[in-house]
Amino acid sequence: MGYPLVAIVNSSNFVAHGSVRYAACSSDQFLIAPHTTWTAKTRGLCLLTKIEGHMTLAGNKEVKIKEYKSSGTSYSQYVIIQTAPETFEVTRRVCSSKNNDISENYVENIDESVN
Secondary structure, X not given: OOOOOOEEEEOOOOEEXXXXXXXXXXXXXXXXXOOOEEEOOOOOOOOEEEEEEEEEXXXXXXXXXEEEEEEEEOOOEEEEEEEEOOEEEXXXXXXXXXXXXXXXXXXXXXXXXXX
């Protein structure tokens, strides 16, 4: 028994890669194709402390994802979102559907005038 496996949805049109860090446990590495979900293989009693990574944009340009940080949480559902043309962040999902994958018809609406 332990905490739920960490799952990260990549809601963007780009590949995401990085790591999930836990307090006093080994880190997990992730590589997430666009519009798919990565799920950790194990977790046990490890509290999550950080999710960090990069997006690979057109032309292999690397852009850092704004990381998720915690002093240690048992939460397990996260999503990578695009907040501006070359700006991404990982945040906790607070609601979920039965199917963790995003619809193939889903398109992130980016309003460049927000910032």
